[in-house]
Every structure is written in structure tokens, then in C-alpha cells.
Amino acid sequence: MNPVTEYPSGRKERQILLLQQMRALLEGETFAISHMANAASLLWHALPAVNWVGFYLRQGDDLLLGPFMGKPACLRIPFGKGVCGTAAAGKKVLRVADVHAFPGHIACDSASRSEIVIPLLESGETAAVLDIDSPVSNRFDEEDEEFLTEFARLVEKGCDLSAFR
Numbered sequence: 420m421n422p423v424t425e426y427p428s429g430r431k432e433r434q435i436l437l438l439q440q441m442r443a444l445l446e447g448e449t450f451a452i453s454h455m456a457n458a459a460s461l462l463w464h465a466l467p468a469v470n471w472v473g474f475y476l477r478q479g480d481d482l483l484l485g486p487f488m489g490k491p492a493c494l495r496i497p498f499g500k501g502v503c504g505t506a507a508a509g510k511k512v513l514r515v516a517d518v519h520a521f522p523g524h525i526a527c528d529s530a531s532r533s534e535i536v537i538p539l540l541e542s543g544e545t546a547a548v549l550d551i552d553s554p555v556s557n558r559f560d561e562e563d564e565e566f567l568t569e570f571a572r573l574v575e576k577g578c579d580l581s582a583f584r
């Protein structure tokens with residue numbers, strides 16, 4: 420599979436293509452690290468105005484850095500801390516329009532202004548999170564949240580997440 424590197428400029432068209440590509444990439448394997456690496460790469464190359472796309476993986480009460488695109492990031496985030504840890508603990512999507520206004524935000528890349536974090540669940544518990552940062556304030560709206568949630572659900576279903584507990 421060789422995903423196109425030119426994406427449609429229309430948001431909806433781009434989202435449909437990304438979902439198709441992710442579905443195709445997930446076929447025939449369940450190893451989570453490989454799939455997360457491809458998922459991060461797909462989003463990184465397709466989404467405008469993002470400076471970090473990646474996954475954190477659960478290890479007990481912490482999240483550990485997983486496959487990502489962007490600058491090196493902090494390795495370990497305790498559940499309940501930062502945007503990622505808060506989303507992981509609450510098992511809910513967190514969309515933060517202004518990271519500087521989020522108490523306890525962990526700044527891995529000082530360019531980040533807004534962020535969205537989507538938990539991936541295994542047997543009802545957070546096993547990983549998909550984290551996307553943008554250098555633009557209020558970058559992610561409700562439509563982005565819907566799309567990224569659908570994208571994350573695909574990855575969640577296609578991956579064996581049983582190691583991340």
C-alpha cells in the first residue's frame with residue numbers, strides 16, 4: 420500500500436480518504452505499534468497545521484510515549500496529569516483550544532497552542548491515547564473531533580491493545 424501524498428483540500432474529502440487508507444493499512448495484522456506508527460504518519464502528512472501527532476501507551480498508572488511524528492516528547496505522563504493523562508483517566512476526548520489555559524498542561528513542544536486527545540479503550544479501560552498538537556489556537560473543532568474519534572476507533576478495533584494495561 421502506498422498512500423497518496425497529495426490530499427484533497429476539502430476537509431470532508433480528506434477525512435474520507437484518510438479513513439479508507441487507515442482501514443486498508445490495518446488489514447491482516449494486529450500488532451499495535453506498527454499500526455500506530457502508520458496512523459501517526461498518515462495524519463501527520465494529511466492534516467494541516469499540526470506539529471505533533473502520536474500515541475501514548477498505558478503502563479499501569481502512567482502513559483508511556485509510543486509511535487509519533489514531530490519533535491521528541493516527554494516519555495512518561497501519569498494518569499490524571501496534563502491533557503493526555505486527564506483524557507486517559509476520564510476515558511473521554513479532550514479538546515483544548517488554548518493549552519496555556521489548561522491547568523497542568525505538559526509542554527513538550529513550545530510551539531503547541533491547541534491540542535486534542537482521544538483515548539483508545541480495551542475492555543472498557545484506557546489502553547492508549549491519540550494526541551495531536553497544533554501551533555494554531557483553537558485548531559480543532561467539533562467536526563475534527565468527530566473525524567478523529569472515528570479514526571481512533573478504527574485503530575482501536577484493528578490493534579491488539581491487550582499489552583497496554
Ligand code: SME
Pocket residue numbers: 471492493496500501502503504523524525526527528531534550552
Ligand atoms: N501536551 C501533552 C503532553 C504530550 S505532548 O503534547 C506530545 C499533555 O499535556 O498531556
